[in-house]
Structures are given as C-alpha cells and as structure tokens.
Amino acid sequence: MNLQSKNNKKELNPSLSVDCVIFGFDLDQLYVLLIDSGSTEAYSQSRMAVPGDLIFDTENLDEAARRVLKELTGIENIYLEQIGAFGDPNRIGKKDSDRKWLESIRAEPNARVITVAYYSLVRMPNFNPKASSFAKSAGWAPVKEVFDLAFDHFDILQAGLDQLKRKIKIQPIGFNLLPEKFTLSQLHKLYECILDKALDKRNFRRKILNLNILTNLEEKQIGVPHKPSQLFKFNEENYKKLSEEGFDNFGF
Amino acid sequence: MNLQSKNNKKELNPSLSVDCVIFGFDLDQLYVLLIDSGSTEAYSQSRMAVPGDLIFDTENLDEAARRVLKELTGIENIYLEQIGAFGDPNRIGKKDSDRKWLESIRAEPNARVITVAYYSLVRMPNFNPKASSFAKSAGWAPVKEVFDLAFDHFDILQAGLDQLKRKIKIQPIGFNLLPEKFTLSQLHKLYECILDKALDKRNFRRKILNLNILTNLEEKQIGVPHKPSQLFKFNEENYKKLSEEGFDNFGF
DNA sequence: ATTTGAAAGTGTTCAAAAGACACATAGCTA
DNA sequence: TAGCTATGTGTCTTTTGAACACTTTCAAAT
Numbered sequence: 080m081n082l083q084s085k086n087n088k089k090e091l092n093p094s095l096s097v098d099c100v101i102f103g104f105d106l107d108q109l110y111v112l113l114i115d116s117g118s119t120e121a122y123s124q125s126r127m128a129v130p131g132d133l134i135f136d137t138e139n140l141d142e143a144a145r146r147v148l149k150e151l152t153g154i155e156n157i158y159l160e161q162i163g164a165f166g167d168p169n170r171i172g173k174k175d176s177d178r179k180w181l182e183s184i185r186a187e188p189n190a191r192v193i194t195v196a197y198y199s200l201v202r203m204p205n206f207n208p209k210a211s212s213f214a215k216s217a218g219w220a221p222v223k224e225v226f227d228l229a230f231d232h233f234d235i236l237q238a239g240l241d242q243l244k245r246k247i248k249i250q251p252i253g254f255n256l257l258p259e260k261f262t263l264s265q266l267h268k269l270y271e272c273i274l275d276k277a278l279d280k281r282n283f284r285r286k287i288l289n290l291n292i293l294t295n296l297e298e299k300q301i302g303v304p305h306k307p308s309q310l311f312k313f314n315e316e317n318y319k320k321l322s323e324e325g326f327d328n329f330g331f
Numbered sequence: 332m333n334l335q336s337k338n339n340k341k342e343l344n345p346s347l348s349v350d351c352v353i354f355g356f357d358l359d360q361l362y363v364l365l366i367d368s369g370s371t372e373a374y375s376q377s378r379m380a381v382p383g384d385l386i387f388d389t390e391n392l393d394e395a396a397r398r399v400l401k402e403l404t405g406i407e408n409i410y411l412e413q414i415g416a417f418g419d420p421n422r423i424g425k426k427d428s429d430r431k432w433l434e435s436i437r438a439e440p441n442a443r444v445i446t447v448a449y450y451s452l453v454r455m456p457n458f459n460p461k462a463s464s465f466a467k468s469a470g471w472a473p474v475k476e477v478f479d480l481a482f483d484h485f486d487i488l489q490a491g492l493d494q495l496k497r498k499i500k501i502q503p504i505g506f507n508l509l510p511e512k513f514t515l516s517q518l519h520k521l522y523e524c525i526l527d528k529a530l531d532k533r534n535f536r537r538k539i540l541n542l543n544i545l546t547n548l549e550e551k552q553i554g555v556p557h558k559p560s561q562l563f564k565f566n567e568e569n570y571k572k573l574s575e576e577g578f579d580n581f582g583f
Numbered sequence: 584a585t586t587t588g589a590a591a592g593t594g595t596t597c598a599a600a601a602g603a604c605a606c607a608t609a610g611c612t613a
Numbered sequence: 614t615a616g617c618t619a620t621g622t623g624t625c626t627t628t629t630g631a632a633c634a635c636t637t638t639c640a641a642a643t
Binding site for chain 2: 600601602603604608609610611612
C-alpha cells in the first residue's frame, strides 16, 4: 500500500458490501439461497439476488459475512470461505433493471459499490426460509435452475460454485451440507451434484472409507422401502490427523 | 447486496487499495518485490512492504493492480491473479511502527483501508529495480528471508504463496517466471522452489514431457562448464488443447 | 403369504501413474 | 588429460484409478 498521494481526486471511497452464496443440499440436488430484493413499494418486479449487506465500521470481512448469515437464517457457526472481491465500476449498473431498482431505493444510485463475496454451506433443514422473519421473500433455488440474478450475482454464484468444486477435492467440507447422520449414498450423491458428474458407486465407497474419516454408527435407516443403509458420521479427529500428515487430494 | 439501509451510521466508506505480491525467480530461488515505504522525510526507518496503491474511480480491480505493476516495473501483460480481500478493521494499525508511519504521512491515520491483494509472476531480468524511476527503493528479496513486513503484508505474502502453490499444480503458470528459453533443470528447480520440496529428477522430466506442452528448441546451452542442456519453450497451443480436454492435475 | 420394486452392499481384474533408484556423458577448466 | 559439474536416461515395484454385475433387505402392494 502506497498511500502517499493524499489528495488525489481520482481516488475512490466506495461503499463496501459482503455477499453470501449460501449452498444447501436436500439429498437430491444442490440449492442456493436467494432473496427477492424487488417487491418493495417502489419497485415491484421480482429481483432475485444473493443475500448481502454493507459492511459495518468495526467488523472484519468474515464477521460481516457471518452477521448477514445469522440475520438471514439465524444460523451461527456456519462453514464460510471468501470467494474474492468483485469491484467492476459498472458492476451494479449494467442492466436496466438494476439501474431502475437502484434509483428506486438509493440516495446515490450511481455510487460505486465493491463487494467481497463469500460462499457458505448449511444443512438445509436447519433453515426454513418461511419461518424466518427477515426472509419474507427468501427461498432455496436449485442451482441448476438459476440463470439470471441481480447485478453481477450470477458471476458471483458461478465463482462460488467453481471454488466449491475445487475445494471439495482437497478438503471434506461437504459434510457441512449433510445431516449429522448420513448414508454413503447420500454422500455419494452430494459429490456427484457438486462435481456435476457421475461417480462409480463402488469406487467412491472404497475411496471414502479408506480415508478413515467416517465413523460407522452401527445404526440403520428405518422405515425405508428398500434395504436400509448404515448410518455414518464425520470423524473430525481422524480428519485432523489426516490433514496434519499432509493430505491434499480426494482424487474424485 | 442489500442496500436498503440508506443512512445507517454504522456503515462503512473505507478507502480501498490494491496490493501486489510480485514473484520472481532467478533460476535459483523465489523472490518477492518489496518497496521501502519508509525513508521519507517524515519517517526514516526502513519499512518494507508489498507495492500497492489506492484504487481509482473508473478502474476495476484488475486494472488497478495492472496499473500498480506497470508504474512500478514498467511491465505490461503480466500474469495476475486475485488473492482476495483483506479488511480487518485494525489491519493497518496493529503495530507501533505502522501507526507512527501512518501519522507521519496521512491526513486521517485511523481511516480504515480495505485492500484487494493480487499476486503476479514476472521474469525477473525484465525488471531491474535499480533502473526504475518510481522504484527508488524497490528491490527483490528472497521469499525465504522475508519475515516481517508493514501492516498485514506478511499475511498477504503467505496467502499469495499458498495460492501459487495450489495453482501451479493445476495450471502451468510457472512459465511466467522463466525466460522464454529454459532448460528442464530450470523448470525442475522452479517447481522445487515453489512447492518447497525435492522432486525426483527423472520422474519430473517424464511427467512434464508427457504433458506435451514443451517444444524442444533443438538448441543447446553454450559456455556452461558442464554438459550443455537442451533448451525448451512453452507450447501454448498444446496447452490450450490439453486444458480443453479437461486437464486439472500436474500431480507433483 | 407372496410378489414386486428400490436402493444397499460387495470384489476382482486391468491399466495407468507414481515412486524409487544409479551410472554414463559432454563440455569446460586447470 | 584429468577433474569437475550438471545433463540425460530406463526399469522395476507399488499404488491408484477405472470398469463392471449380482445378491440382499426392507416396505408396499396384491
């Protein structure tokens, strides 16, 4: 940082926000939590976006992201990782609909806003949007059915998804999307959804079991109309040992 | 982004900067370009930092980073990748020396500054700090000998190094650090320096040659006091083909 | 009671890649 | 011409990845 140029007119004092791409998984497909930032008095069209807020004075970036998540979903201690900063001068004013919305709602609709994007993984059943007060118009959308979002939020979503794909190959963060007790099939399905490709069932099981980061709960599914599956949970201690040994590849 | 809370006192209008971790390689070890932001009239202690500047009104984040690089080194078209945003409220005021420096040089020494960090890879001989007008006090420091930098720049350096390690395993960006013509030993050494571990010579050669992204120039080193080595160059076309086929692992 | 449907669970074989390892060669220099 | 120094090369073993099909268990329907 070179802040010697004290009074250069060209310098920037933008607003700064965080935006959170919140992923969920319902044992069948991957979802993202979207809010409808339209449907206000002044702007009535639906306008899906990733939740976010301006950053406060005293909080660091992670804290701001956690606050947004907490306010929206009530959930704390969520898995959270920074995607990066998005700061195109025109990022919030590219589309007509964005400009109209900004005019309807902001004192300075042309002010530049730079955002720091995060993605996070939550256990979907822990958050039912309908039950939240904040989220009058929040809901889970299947990631594959999202094509268009406010501002550059579609780019942010894609960047989050890319990072999740990369990350899940080198750290077992996927457990944050599953219930505490889960079956190998569910885990298998999760990896297929995130990586967006089919994985051989037997090979997947062998590999994940060989990692030794699952504890077999010696407990079975009940009430399912087929052979009941063993339930497992994530074994954090073994995972710690594994990572200390310098583990860095799931190889899926 | 949820900008509905127009006039909330707690919101933030920070300054925004970019900081660039510029890596170089002299065929022997990895270097980082540092500037001495001390040695001004008002503050005379040496104070090494990564180069950076405030972001201007009209430029996007990548452009700002490129501008900093250009101004400092005169080099354009450098390989550049965002590391992420660093925004701890206290990131520039943690150390006594930082606070003193800020007081000596800034109108509002306590103003919050959020920075977007980049790392970039340059061919060291293309930039000799001594020859640059801007960089009266810029110089290359061996990465392994850097222990302490201004603000949170040491953290930023480490984050850049980590990202470089990760990235070089899935994209051959290392060529940006080598001269256009290089030997396999030089490439080998580069990978060892970045990954900070020994790699078997024969296995390395086999793997890198099998990728088919090197063109043998049928040209030899001259004047070396040992068996002269073949020279190679990076074959961009073959690399493009390779990545389109879905290549994502160097496996070192 | 029997059948049906649906997902669970399980091993082997083949091919490819990773890892370990040692000596002859070419050019400079003294 | 002897010595130094880094180059360049191949094989074997082990590990990992990929392909592949049938039996089992339970609930639900008949």
